[in-house]
Amino acid sequence: MKKIIPYAKQYIDSSDIAEVSKALKQDFITQGPIIEKFEKKISKLTNSKFSIAGNSATSLLHISCLALGLKKGDYVWTTSNSFLSSATCAILCGAKVDFIDIDEKDFNLSISFLEKKLIKAKKNKKLPKIIIAVSLGGLPCDMKELKKLSSKYKFKIIEDASHSLGAFYDKKPVGSNIYSDITIFSFHAVKIITTGEGGMATTNDSHIYENLRLLRSQGVTRNQKDFKNKKNPTWYYEQKYLGLNYRITDFQAALGLSQIKKLKKFITKRNYLALTYRKKLKNLPLNFQHVSKIKKSSYHLFIARLKCKNLKKTRDGLYNFLKKRGVICNLHYIPIYKHPFFKSLKIKDKNYPNTEKYYNSALTLPLYYSMKNSEINYVIRSIKLFFGNRYEK
Numbered sequence: 001m002k003k004i005i006p007y008a009k010q011y012i013d014s015s016d017i018a019e020v021s022k023a024l025k026q027d028f029i030t031q032g033p034i035i036e037k038f039e040k041k042i043s044k045l046t047n048s049k050f051s052i053a054g055n056s057a058t059s060l061l062h063i064s065c066l067a068l069g070l071k072k073g074d075y076v077w078t079t080s081n082s083f084l085s086s087a088t089c090a091i092l093c094g095a096k097v098d099f100i101d102i103d104e105k106d107f108n109l110s111i112s113f114l115e116k117k118l119i120k121a122k123k124n125k126k127l128p129k130i131i132i133a134v135s136l137g138g139l140p141c142d143m144k145e146l147k148k149l150s151s152k153y154k155f156k157i158i159e160d161a162s163h164s165l166g167a168f169y170d171k172k173p174v175g176s177n178i179y180s181d182i183t184i185f186s187f188h189a190v191k192i193i194t195t196g197e198g199g200m201a202t203t204n205d206s207h208i209y210e211n212l213r214l215l216r217s218q219g220v221t222r223n224q225k226d227f228k229n230k231k232n233p234t235w236y237y238e239q240k241y242l243g244l245n246y247r248i249t250d251f252q253a254a255l256g257l258s259q260i261k262k263l264k265k266f267i268t269k270r271n272y273l274a275l276t277y278r279k280k281l282k283n284l285p286l287n288f289q290h291v292s293k294i295k296k297s298s299y300h301l302f303i304a305r306l307k308c309k310n311l312k313k314t315r316d317g318l319y320n321f322l323k324k325r326g327v328i329c330n331l332h333y334i335p336i337y338k339h340p341f342f343k344s345l346k347i348k349d350k351n352y353p354n355t356e357k358y359y360n361s362a363l364t365l366p367l368y369y370s371m372k373n374s375e376i377n378y379v380i381r382s383i384k385l386f387f388g389n390r391y392e393k
């Protein structure tokens with residue numbers, strides 16, 4: 001059988017399995033002491049005051065919008081090129097979503113596009129309450145510029161850092177919230193570290209933290225000081241907000257803690273693989289995400305874009321060619337506004353020219369911690385073969 005090279009894959013070793021087994025033998029398998037340890041570890045790693053673990057980045061994005069006071073009729077803007085959760089979290093709160101076109105060079109939200117859109121929105125009194133900034137593939141957005149705009153136009157910032165645990169911006173770890181109110185990480189299987197499903201929110205604001213804690217767990221408080229009914233027995237609790245169960249389990253947190261021990265080597269290997277692609281594919285008609293000196297990507301994804309002009313070779317052609325050779329690529333993403341659910345927003349494709357061009361030319365190449373040199377060399381050889389003889393060497 002032909003060997004398959006996927007675009008991404010988790011890395012679980014015997015120490016991870018041992019830690020999960022140990023956690024399963026303890027008294028608490030959910031909301032136990034390991035979750036707190038995991039949260040403290042992420043806070044230390046990211047230099048943030050508070051961390052809240054949850055059962056996915058999607059659910060944490062949802063309660064982050066609620067914790068920032070998002071209400072029916074408010075506006076949330078996010079990048080047009082992201083996973084659905086970056087937008088659905090706001091719709092779940094009854095808010096209206098609009099999109100920001102991407103930058104041609106780094107594929108993250110375009111600051112110049114955003115600035116123009118804010119000027120217009122101010123005139124129309126439709127300024128966003130929150131902007132959700134996604135660090136595509138692990139590359140942080142232009143956070144300093146975004147922060148300046150947030151001070152001027154008074155919106156909050158949620159960093160959707162689902163891809164970027166271990167990334168740095170201006171020498172500070174992503175998650176430190178120097179330029180944002182809340183940062184969200186995903187620990188879904190193929191992300192930088194995994195807990196199966198899961199995620200973490202970090203913040204430096206104690207009020208946001210308390211709200212996130214309540215919203216993660218049915219909006220229920222067990223804190224005497226918060227109770228409306230003052231006379232009550234010791235087992236008493238009260239529901240303060242409408243909430244759901246967005247909790248993670250203790251044994252997932254044990255997996256997360258064990259995975260964090262490998263974070264440095266995960267990031268080093270991912271950077272090595274990305275550099276290998278960049279070096280060996282540099283003479284091909286391909287573009288890669290521009291990384292400025294102020295940013296260090298975690299390389300959750302390695303995205304290549306075909307320079308399709310005057311070229312018979314297309315992105316879909318390359319995808320299918322590689323697939324036949326057992327190399328399974330992916331596309332990150334279908335622009336959110338193109339999904340049938342979002343079509344009701346009546347968003348015009350022509351408003352997002354850079355996203356449209358990206359959508360027709362981008363491809364995510366395989367990159368994962370356990371990728372062997374022989375595998376990446378096979379992918380590179382296959383890509384060269386697709387473009388023709390002169391690139392084969």
Ligand SMILES: Cc1ncc(COP(=O)(O)O)c(C=O)c1O
Pocket residue numbers: 055056057058059082083085086134160162163186187188197198199
């Ligand atoms: C940018 C982005 N945001 C949010 C999510 C949602 O993450 P989760 O699967 O942990 O809910 C993903 C998942 O792939 C993502 O890529």
